[in-house]
Amino acid sequence: MTLTVAIIGRPNVGKSTLFNRLVGKRVAIVDDMPGVTRDRREGDATLSDLSFRIIDTAGLENVHDSSLESRMREQTEAAFLEADVALMMIDARTGPTPVDEHFVQWLRRHKTPVILVANKCEGAAGQSGLLESYALGLGEPVPLSAEHGQGLVDLYNALRPYA
Numbered sequence: 458m459t460l461t462v463a464i465i466g467r468p469n470v471g472k473s474t475l476f477n478r479l480v481g482k483r484v485a486i487v488d489d490m491p492g493v494t495r496d497r498r499e500g501d502a503t504l505s506d507l508s509f510r511i512i513d514t515a516g517l518e519n520v521h522d523s524s525l526e527s528r529m530r531e532q533t534e535a536a537f538l539e540a541d542v543a544l545m546m547i548d549a550r551t552g553p554t555p556v557d558e559h560f561v562q563w564l565r566r567h568k569t570p571v572i573l574v575a576n577k578c579e580g581a582a583g584q585s586g587l588l589e590s591y592a593l594g595l596g597e598p599v600p601l602s603a604e605h606g607q608g609l610v611d612l613y614n615a616l617r618p619y620a
C-alpha cells in the first residue's frame with residue numbers, strides 16, 4: 458500500500474509550495490465533490506527513496522462565504538480520511554496563531570498521526586516561532602523552508618517511520 462500524506466494548515470503557511478516541491482509532473486486535479494474538494498490537489502511525491510501520495514488541502518483560500526470553518530473541517534477531514542499521516546504546517550515567522558491552535562484542537566480528535574512542520578524557517582526570522590510551536594503539543598516541529606528547499610532531510614526522517 459502506498460503511503461498517503463495530507464498537508465494541512467491555515468492558508469498562506471506554504472502548503473502548496475511544499476506540495477509543488479515534492480510532486481513531479483503528474484498532478485491530478487480532483488473535483489469529484491464540488492465545494493469540498495474543488496481546490497484539492499493530489500500527486501505522486503518523492504523524497505529521496507520515499508515515494509508517497511500527497512494531498513494538498515487548498516480550498517479555503519478561494520472560499521468567501523460565512524462557513525469558512527466548516528469548509529476547512531470538511532476538506533481537511535476528507536484528506537484525513539485517506540491519509541496515513543498528516544503534515545500540520547505552521548508559519549514559523551508568525552509562530553503559532555489562534556487559528557493554528559484551533560486546528561490542533563480539532564486534530565486531536567482524530568487518530569491520524571500528525572507531524573508538525575514549521576515552514577518559512579530560512580534565516581533567523583523563524584527561530585522564535587519554531588520554539589513557540591512546541592506549545593502546540595504536537596511534539597518536535599520539523600523546521601522547513603519549502604520555498605528554499607531546506608529541511609527536507611528532517612522531513613524525510615519524520616516521514617520514514619510511516620512508509
Ligand code: GDP
Pocket residue numbers: 467468469470471472473474475515518576577578579601602603604605
Ligand atoms: P498555502 O496557502 O498554505 O498553500 O501557501 P502557499 O504555498 O501558497 O504560500 C504562501 C506564501 O508563502 C507564498 O507567497 C509563498 O511564496 C510563501 N512561502 C512558501 N514557503 C515559504 C518559505 O519556506 N519561506 C518563505 N519566506 N515564504 C514561503
Ligand code: MG
Pocket residue numbers: 472473474514515518
Ligand atoms: Mg495552497
